[in-house]
Amino acid sequence: MSNGAETTALPQPTFPLKAPGTAVVHAGPRQTPRIVSVPTRCAEQVLVLPGGTDVFAALEHSLTEFAVPGIMAEFLSGEFGHIDFVHPAYGPDAEHPMSFTEAFAVDVPAQLRHASATIGVRDGAPFCHIHASWTTSDNTIKGGHLLPGTLAGPKGLTIRLFALPDAQLISEVDPETGFSAFAPTPTDHEANQSKSPGLSEALETPDSVISRVRPGEILDEAVLAVCRTAGFKSAEVVASLGSTTGAVFTDGTAPWPAVEFTHLSGTVTGAKSAAPQVVLSGEVVDVAGEVHSGVIANGANPVAVTFELFVRSVS
Template sequence: MRRPAPQTLDDIRHPGPLAQDRLPHALCHAIKIECQVSAGEPLLDTLGRWADDTGFSSAVLDLSGVQLAAFDYVMPDRADDDRHAAWYSDTHSSKGTELEEAIAILGWRDGAWFAHIHAYWRENNTWHLGHLLPETLRFNDDANITGHGLVGARFEASLDPETEFTLFRVTSDRDAMSGKTANALITTLAPFTDLYEGITALGNQLPGDGYSVHGLGSLAGSHFEDGPPMTGLISEILLQNGAAKPQNGKLSLPLRTVDLNKGLFQGHATPGKCPTLVTNELLLVAQN
């Protein structure tokens, strides 16, 4: 039986001790990339092989427009034990579709390539946003994938003591940069860290004044500058294209969310009103 849904932030209790660093991050060098993939290939094997061939330690990739064969996915839901603050729904299945918007964080888990993917798509005249299970994904058509390959830092899955989830954590390897200048950083925000304010603070670590933002994660409710709020406190999100702080401008965070009741929300995040639920995995890239 699943636990009752939290009604306030005080109802959300993670089981472990608070991590001391609420904005863990690592500087790195990000390179814009294009990756050609072929119909019929398993997504995880293909992207891992590409990263091996190109020498990247991790990547943040845009899968928007990719055609997938049948796959499985889950959605945010209440915890089904007395430890976790949230969990996943039962597994759902898609017959295959084109992803309208999707972000993949490519990193490592148990010594092998792994991907954390959130996607938004239309199927059976209904829009969906979910967490795709990477081992079930296969390309249904040739595709050209864009994004950023990373050198000098990577996402690597390990048990997070605070939430007791196995999550991507940030690992630094500055020696691998071989003289390259740090023009980016990766981060995994801690629970209750505000998405907007956390990004703003981290952006100060980058050279220059402007940067783009890419990633996915979860929020404990959210307010939008241009849309109704998401009041459900268990959700998953993906940042949309255009999330950025222009030179001498204001940070803009357009995002999509789905709550535990399958409600879909979209808009520009309101500063101070988008607390992280479990984590947000992000890449910030300095603008030239």
């Protein structure tokens, strides 16, 4: 089994490292707008995967099963049986400081810690993006960006799906960063209402927003901006994933130039007031495959490549 623990074998940086939270300017042309948001209705579903289930295939099939063009997901409980994954790595030079490792595999059952997923389309076909962390039987904790071939373990997996009938999630190569990223686009509300009978009892007006946040945007500030634009006074952040330039928590850091969030959650109160409160917590995987978690320090965490942000109104 290889789990990325042998960090000395991982490629080391050939350029000076910066402090966690230092923004990265990518080599490609800067894109606008910096936050792309689509308001949408949302309906929750629970997906139970039996042992041996292909995780990617099951999540991608859920688009058809629930007749929606986009889904955000958070894993609630269970275990993986086999994991194929990569995690953040140092890039080739200072102009391209972030990359991914080679693929690793975990071939024994591993207990789920956290995982989040975005489910949409790439090149016209269903496509899934998953970040996860896990604990193996020897109490090793690791995490990363999952790859197709990952399977549910003997105990299965339980996943909460947020089905979004009004937002198609499309993964394309971003000219600014050179990496693939999901972005939401609006769909026809009335057409999707008729095509998604399972969502007929959902709210008739949007109660959620799915956003793509571009590099350099401060994470908590982006959350607040999304809430204000949507007119939400209070909101919750769930089932969100992406990357920042290292991580700055209220009680520690994870190293620059990139970490990937296995989940981001939190609350926004008084969004439309002069003194809003944004409280976010999350777990990240760094360039050594190590896992860190805590309360996110506000004003200190720029997005590295992209962030797939899901915000729900709270009445």
